[in-house]
Amino acid sequence: MRFIKRQFRRITQEVFTVPGRTIALIFLICLFFIPLAISDPYALKIFIFMNIFCIFAASWNVLGGFTGQFCMGQGAFFAVAAYTSAILNLKLGLPIWICIPGGALMSILAGLLIAVPSLRLRGVYFSLVSLAYPIILIGIVFAFSDVTGGETGISGIQPISRNPVIVYYITLVVMLLSIVAMWLLTHAKSKVFRLGIVLRAIQEDEISARCVGVNTIKYKLLAFGISAFFAGLAGGLYVHVLRIASPAMLDLIFSFNPIIWTVFGGMGTIAGSVVGVYILYPVMELLRFIPEVRMLIYAAIIIAVILLMPEGLVYWVRDKLDDECPRCKVINSFLRRECRACGAPLRANRKKQSDQAQTMDSSYGKEIVR
Amino acid sequence: MLATILIKGAMIGAVYASLAVGFSLVFGVAKIINLAHTGFFMLSAYAVYVLVMILHWPILPAAGVVLISASLLAIVIYLLFLDRIREHEGPVILVTLALAIVFQEILLLVFKSTFLSVNAFVPGTTTLLGVTLPKQDLLIFVVTLACLLAVQILLYKTRLGLSLRVTAQNREIANLMGINVKKICMISVAVAVFLAAMAGIIVSPTITIEPHMWMHPLVMMFAAVILGGLGSVKGSFIGAFILGYTEVLVVFLVPTGSFIKGSVAMMIMVVILLIRPEGLFGVLFEEERL
Numbered sequence: 001m002r003f004i005k006r007q008f009r010r011i012t013q014e015v016f017t018v019p020g021r022t023i024a025l026i027f028l029i030c031l032f033f034i035p036l037a038i039s040d041p042y043a044l045k046i047f048i049f050m051n052i053f054c055i056f057a058a059s060w061n062v063l064g065g066f067t068g069q070f071c072m073g074q075g076a077f078f079a080v081a082a083y084t085s086a087i088l089n090l091k092l093g094l095p096i097w098i099c100i101p102g103g104a105l106m107s108i109l110a111g112l113l114i115a116v117p118s119l120r121l122r123g124v125y126f127s128l129v130s131l132a133y134p135i136i137l138i139g140i141v142f143a144f145s146d147v148t149g150g151e152t153g154i155s156g157i158q159p160i161s162r163n164p165v166i167v168y169y170i171t172l173v174v175m176l177l178s179i180v181a182m183w184l185l186t187h188a189k190s191k192v193f194r195l196g197i198v199l200r201a202i203q204e205d206e207i208s209a210r211c212v213g214v215n216t217i218k219y220k221l222l223a224f225g226i227s228a229f230f231a232g233l234a235g236g237l238y239v240h241v242l243r244i245a246s247p248a249m250l251d252l253i254f255s256f257n258p259i260i261w262t263v264f265g266g267m268g269t270i271a272g273s274v275v276g277v278y279i280l281y282p283v284m285e286l287l288r289f290i291p292e293v294r295m296l297i298y299a300a301i302i303i304a305v306i307l308l309m310p311e312g313l314v315y316w317v318r319d320k321l322d323d324e325c326p327r328c329k330v331i332n333s334f335l336r337r338e339c340r341a342c343g344a345p346l347r348a349n350r351k352k353q354s355d356q357a358q359t360m361d362s363s364y365g366k367e368i369v370r
Numbered sequence: 371m372l373a374t375i376l377i378k379g380a381m382i383g384a385v386y387a388s389l390a391v392g393f394s395l396v397f398g399v400a401k402i403i404n405l406a407h408t409g410f411f412m413l414s415a416y417a418v419y420v421l422v423m424i425l426h427w428p429i430l431p432a433a434g435v436v437l438i439s440a441s442l443l444a445i446v447i448y449l450l451f452l453d454r455i456r457e458h459e460g461p462v463i464l465v466t467l468a469l470a471i472v473f474q475e476i477l478l479l480v481f482k483s484t485f486l487s488v489n490a491f492v493p494g495t496t497t498l499l500g501v502t503l504p505k506q507d508l509l510i511f512v513v514t515l516a517c518l519l520a521v522q523i524l525l526y527k528t529r530l531g532l533s534l535r536v537t538a539q540n541r542e543i544a545n546l547m548g549i550n551v552k553k554i555c556m557i558s559v560a561v562a563v564f565l566a567a568m569a570g571i572i573v574s575p576t577i578t579i580e581p582h583m584w585m586h587p588l589v590m591m592f593a594a595v596i597l598g599g600l601g602s603v604k605g606s607f608i609g610a611f612i613l614g615y616t617e618v619l620v621v622f623l624v625p626t627g628s629f630i631k632g633s634v635a636m637m638i639m640v641v642i643l644l645i646r647p648e649g650l651f652g653v654l655f656e657e658e659r660l
Contacts, residue, residue: 070459070460117644120644121643124403124600125596125649127463128593129639129640132589132640133636135589135636136636136637137633138632138633139633139634139636140633142629143630259460259464260467263463267460292479295475296471300468302465303465303472306455306464306465306468307465310458310461311458
């Protein structure tokens with residue numbers, strides 16, 4: 001009992017003293033009450049898709065934001081799982097709780113298959129080549145059109161549930177579990193898995209990572225597998241909610257969507273993907289009221305936000321709300337003058353840092369630092 | 371049949387080459403992945419439609435106006451959007467993608483999604499190798515090759531070309547040598563868009579002009595650039611011709627060819643990369659080898 005009490009106090013101390021974490025917690029609690037506030041099935045469906053795309057965007061982040069493999073063909077994983085799940089469901093008549101994991105496993109297979117040529121490529125080469133995989137898959141879909149349905153796709157797939165509220169809660173729970181799993185796997189300071197710090201090292205400098213004895217091939221394959229699994233999970237859920245698997249999932253824009261959401265929210269943090277999806281997707285849906293200029297406004301918003309905060313929304317807000325203590329690295333609220341753990345002054349340091357940043361900007365050193 | 375494939379492939383290859391060489395130049399010099407590159411190709415095709423078909427200008431002044439205004443637009447976009455985020459890879463990709471979508475949506479608003487076409491600049495046909503083909507096709511081939519030759523001369527025979535190549539090799543050293551890196555990057559973007567606009571103008575009579583026409587050339591251009599080796603102008607050129615011929619062969623020989631022409635081209639690219647990861651003519655630097 002006392003242990004629970006102490007843990008509870010620790011959590012409240014860690015969460016409520018930092019505004020960013022408080023906002024995240026309130027947001028998560030709100031997610032559970034959305035079906036109570038919204039009864040319109042169409043609006044609820046938007047939230048269901050948002051949950052699914054959260055997994056999708058975060059899975060891109062594992063590869064793009066943490067490992068530095070800027071994949072432009074994430075739709076390939078998604079579509080492989082969606083088609084597998086649909087075919088298992090319709091042709092073999094398997095239940096959903098086998099189909100979706102089956103699709104995700106197939107997606108891992110596809111991810112490893114894609115990884116083999118990609119491991120030999122770096123940086124931009126990899127990005128541009130990864131663009132090819134959805135296009136190759138389109139060819140496969142059209143070549144085996146008796147199985148995949150060709151251009152019209154597969155329809156009449158079994159839904160997860162007839163009741164949208166149940167579907168919402170299922171996708172929400174799966175989303176939260178996936179997000180937590182991905183966060184644990186990629187968190188650089190995690191004491192459970194050493195994966196996060198290794199992926200960061202590969203992103204920063206692959207040669208150095210190899211020099212200190214990291215088997216980068218193994219870890220890159222692992223990152224591909226994780227990313228493909230979660231993208232596949234999203235694909236499986238998506239196809240059972242939408243109830244149609246079509247080549248539209250292999251469009252260029254479908255693969256770019258997770259990149260748009262994640263870069264908007266912030267690369268290299270799972271929260272960035274979640275924020276990106278939960279802001280941009282509803283905006284996109286609201287803009288349906290003005291269909292002619294919908295994409296135009298969307299593109300304009302993206303450009304404006306990127307130019308204002310090239311690092312991403314999450315980092316921008318975090319810089320405004322949180323201060324890291326210079327002495328003990330504990331994160332503090334922007335309202336505090338001293339560190340809550342060690343009492344070191346915060347404000348003076350912040351001013352000095354911004355001065356430093358300014359001199360850095362004006363000199364040519366900026367590029368070298370970057 | 372064989373002659374038709376040879377000539378058609380050369381024509382399509384030439385168009386992809388002029389797109390790929392420009393993209394490769396911008397990537398090499400300014401390190402920008404410009405997804406809006408084929409957007410300029412599309413814009414110039416539309417501009418030709420407006421000037422020639424609606425305002426009834428003769429083609430030569432129309433082409434001149436389109437080329438100059440496309441290059442100026444590219445410079446403005448570079449200065450407004452791309453210059454300040456050039457160092458961040460993700461945002462550059464995103465902003466250029468958003469720009470391409472902006473182009474597409476503006477064209478959708480103005481022209482709706484109708485299929486437009488432009489009359490041939492030089493009417494009539496000619497016979498070559500026993501194949502009768504429109505003179506326009508020959509014009510495409512000749513003009514594109516002339517442009518690429520001009521770029522080659524610009525890069526290897528002029529002072530500007532020297533500073534472009536220096537900046538591509540090492541930006542910091544170039545800066546220390548007194549080269550205005552920002553200006554050079556701007557010029558590379560302008561030259562690349564000039565090439566893309568040229569391609570857009572010259573092929574506009576042979577293709578249907580519609581607001582989604584930037585996607586397929588974009589993918590093929592990527593494939594050509596990767597195939598030839600990123601940053602190698604010669605490589606992009608040869609890669610583009612390989613892909614052009616592949617596309618034509620697939621369309622001619624396979625019954626449902628037009629559906630899978632893209633994916634066959636991509637498979638060829640992946641296979642070549644498995645054999646030679648740096649592309650056909652790319653150079654792997656020591657620190658890049660894995």
